[in-house]
Amino acid sequence: MAKRAGVGKPTIYRRLRDDGLPDLIALALPVAQADLFPPRARQSRDVATLCAVVAQRLTSPVQRQVLAQLGGDPARLARYLQPVADALRTGLGRGVDTDATVQVLLVTVVGSALLAADSSAAHDSAKDLAAAYLARNRG
Numbered sequence: 001m002a003k004r005a006g007v008g009k010p011t012i013y014r015r016l017r018d019d020g021l022p023d024l025i026a027l028a029l030p031v032a033q034a035d036l037f038p039p040r041a042r043q044s045r046d047v048a049t050l051c052a053v054v055a056q057r058l059t060s061p062v063q064r065q066v067l068a069q070l071g072g073d074p075a076r077l078a079r080y081l082q083p084v085a086d087a088l089r090t091g092l093g094r095g096v097d098t099d100a101t102v103q104v105l106l107v108t109v110v111g112s113a114l115l116a117a118d119s120s121a122a123h124d125s126a127k128d129l130a131a132a133y134l135a136r137n138r139g
Contacts, residue, residue, distance in 0.1 A: 058113030
């Protein structure tokens, strides 16, 4: 953000201070959200792989900071994860309780990212958990 504005990081911190932190987060969310998963993954019909990619990306320092800031506000977190939920719905298609399944998969993705030691572990955990859940709950 500082680079885009043509200033140093201290300028950003000095001007925003604590009372400007919500504004800074609001400005940063679209950038972080765009980085959440690559466009090619959005087209995937493989839901378990999509979950794995998003969980892996959520382990980045920026994404962990976003989760920490949004974690106390479920409505804001849901809005932040909405593109992921939409991609999951598309990948699921018909034949399952889509809303409930999407909620379980989002918890799987975020939980895997928060509990994993590294991005590889988050990827593998999310993929395995999502695949197991889908195998049990798809017709």
